[in-house]
Amino acid sequence: MFNTISNQASKLINLTRRNKQLSKTKLITITSGKGGVGKSTFTGNIAYLLSSRGFKVAVIDADIGLANMQVLFDIKPKFTLFDYIEGKITIEEALLQTSYKNLFLVAGKSGYQYANHSNSFVFARIVEDVINLNEFDIVLIDTGAGLNEYVKEFLAISNNILAITTTDPSALTDLYALMKMLSKDKEELMLCFNHTRNHQIGDTISNSLINLAKKNRLNDNFMVKYIGNVSTSANISTTGRLRKLFSHEFKNDDSTRQLQAIIDTLLKNIK
Numbered sequence: 001m002f003n004t005i006s007n008q009a010s011k012l013i014n015l016t017r018r019n020k021q022l023s024k025t026k027l028i029t030i031t032s033g034k035g036g037v038g039k040s041t042f043t044g045n046i047a048y049l050l051s052s053r054g055f056k057v058a059v060i061d062a063d064i065g066l067a068n069m070q071v072l073f074d075i076k077p078k079f080t081l082f083d084y085i086e087g088k089i090t091i092e093e094a095l096l097q098t099s100y101k102n103l104f105l106v107a108g109k110s111g112y113q114y115a116n117h118s119n120s121f122v123f124a125r126i127v128e129d130v131i132n133l134n135e136f137d138i139v140l141i142d143t144g145a146g147l148n149e150y151v152k153e154f155l156a157i158s159n160n161i162l163a164i165t166t167t168d169p170s171a172l173t174d175l176y177a178l179m180k181m182l183s184k185d186k187e188e189l190m191l192c193f194n195h196t197r198n199h200q201i202g203d204t205i206s207n208s209l210i211n212l213a214k215k216n217r218l219n220d221n222f223m224v225k226y227i228g229n230v231s232t233s234a235n236i237s238t239t240g241r242l243r244k245l246f247s248h249e250f251k252n253d254d255s256t257r258q259l260q261a262i263i264d265t266l267l268k269n270i271k
């Protein structure tokens with residue numbers, strides 16, 4: 001899976017694994033095969049709900065070129081991930097306090113030309129640096145959609161990977177491609193369905209994907225764990241447009257309850 005990542009990056013990944021054992025910080029990478037399925041909405045709202053439960057949370061917006069998280073958190077970032085990568089600021093300066101207590105953001109930058117960073121290990125390094133601060137309980141990485149080298153690198157350094165999908169056939173096809181890739185050297189993929197009315201739908205589709213994986217003889221030790229669903233809600237799209245978090249604005253909404261249930265399971269599962 002990671003054969004295209006440079007040796008230098010592989011070394012950093014091993015270092016990150018070692019340092020993760022020394023730090024209290026848990027790392028969760030949130031990804032999706034297809035774009036537009038709700039990955040950033042999940043990341044921002046999961047981060048907020050975790051922080052409101054008392055965890056100190058940092059979000060790294062690694063959706064290179066399509067920085068959405070600053071919009072959801074309604075921040076005009078003074079600095080971005082790339083200022084840090086270019087050595088202009090310290091890691092502490094890169095971690096921007098949001099208006100939510102306990103919640104920090106390393107902002108991305110829309111339209112950034114990242115071709116200069118073809119040695120993509122720089123992205124693994126920033127994650128390692130945040131973990132090494134040993135200050136956060138949880139770091140969430142919001143990757144871009146798809147499976148480019150940058151996304152692969154963020155997946156490589158994380159033991160906790162959460163994929164967001166819808167029931168759209170193209171989203172499921174992309175999800176299966178992600179499962180196929182991860183099955184080579186990961187133990188588990190957690191899965192959430194967005195835009196599904198009830199828990200049962202995700203259960204049924206997850207089982208079909210697991211059966212397909214068995215039929216195609218993907219690694220037996222690789223597990224897909226379905227951890228919950230969020231329904232379509234007008235409150236989610238409206239709050240997104242207003243640069244607000246639905247789970248903050250509508251604490252008793254069904255979708256917020258669904259996301260709280262996802263977080264309960266997520267917390268039981270993360271390593």
Ligand SMILES: Nc1ncnc2c1ncn2[C@@H]1O[C@H](COP(=O)(O)OP(=O)(O)OP(=O)(O)O)[C@@H](O)[C@H]1O
Nearest residue numbers: 035036037038039040041145231232233236237240
């Ligand atoms: N359950 C939902 N109900 C209603 N609207 C939703 C729901 N989930 C997400 N949306 C809306 O769908 C749009 C896309 O969501 P979002 O930006 O989170 O997707 P994404 O997967 O991060 O996209 P990208 O690949 O572009 O980063 C947003 O306008 C968001 O408000």
